[in-house]
Amino acid sequence: MPPPTPARALHWFRVDLRLIDNPALTAAQSADALVTVFIDETNADFRPRGGASKWWLHKSLAALSAQIEARGGKLLILRGDSRKIIPRIARELSCDLVTWNRRYGAAERTCDAAIKSALREDGIEAEGFNAGLLYEPWTVTSKAGGPLRVFTPFWKAARETGAPSPPLPSPQTLPAAPEIPTGIGALALDDLDLLPRKPDWAAGFSEYWQPGEAGALIKLHAFIEGPIKGYAENRDRPDFISTSRLSPHLAFGEISPRQIWQAVETAQLAGELDASARDVEKFFAELGWREFSHHLLFHYPDIATQNYQPRFDAFPWQDNPEGLKAWQRGLTGYPMVDAGLRELWQTGFMHNRVRMIVASFLIKHLMIDWRQGEAWFWDTLLDADPANNAASWQWVAGSGADAAPYFRIFNPFGQGEKFDAKGEYVRRFVPELANLPDDHIHQPWAAPPHILARAGVRLGTTYPRPIVAHEVARERALAAFKSISTGTA
């Protein structure tokens, strides 16, 4: 337990870049003096941040720092191995309490546990809190006491443990920081060198995103006033804004799932929500999938690198660097797949339905190891999240917990015809096909020559032919997946 009124506290920001509903910050703010710190961690066993995440982090830290200063506080920025830095600065700044919010990856938990014991050996109190999840992984168990590995029973059991707790308010003022010695190694945000320069591939991102707590609240309220109505049906439509787009904000902890939950529920109870109960349940279930991914990461720490189902270790993945490159660049010849990958490159985001389509294509049509797709998403997604990214790729591959069956192979043009019937999504991100009529835009290779000519499309020149024929690829994938089935085959 922390001292009743610590003289001097340190709050360590990690995946909680916000002031509202920040229990660790709230616990620290009763101190007479408060230092808040963010560390660009260079710990050897941590996965390096992806490029898109770095861009977001820069913007988010700028927003957070301004918010803290507006309340009389100070955000210190440092770089290095957190296992050394935290105990050192806690000592040098004479702190008697250090607080943080928990993270759930194996390396991070080991690190935090080591820091906690180091601090306590120095007589400094250290305490972790839950800021990132509705239900912490160890609180949701089967009747037998173990982790749940199927979503539906997991989500049922989680909700039976009780309603999510309400969010904490933002502190209106923060205790002033003590004098920071110059030798402590404080950096300016720009020193972290998080923004891309040559070339600046992130130049377009600001058009779509406002990183930081204020931007998160704007997205939340826009969702509650708009797309949550009809969410159950529309969430599969990439051709208009049909989802919350809160994922990058959640990935950096600029908003908590408790805040989202409470805002939706409050609007619903007040009769201000023009959405059906089914819409709300569907949306809550998506938060539930995020919880489930974290639950899996906590109980099975290797999910980002190892097949959850070991029989997939024998899968005949193909070494196909040209195929991988065509996929990454959005040049597979399948408009829906290419639109998705170009949306990712241009905006740092991809609609969830399209993520499934492009992932299925990489894994099943090209038979490229899901880890290569996971790595690309890790580098390019603004919402790259160690739990969601790994669990979702394994779900598509069929190698994960509660995964898609092997014979579920998305038809890359059928999905387009179904969920982007007018081709608006394709036209937005694959402009060289924009003049094709609706009924040919998802299968340009099958369009009559005069239609292609009129639309200015020359296959193999202005837009690629399919790099693999769907029917051939499908049969090949079915055979490969059958070969690792546990049956007698």
Added chain:
DNA sequence: TTTTGAGTTGTTCGA
């Protein structure tokens, strides 16, 4: 211990 029912997101084929 054994049994039973269920399991995010799909596609294809044939009636």
Added chain:
DNA sequence: GTCGAACAACTCAAA
């Protein structure tokens, strides 16, 4: 055009 069945068999969770 629409609809149901097949696509495998397994694992999980609970009774």
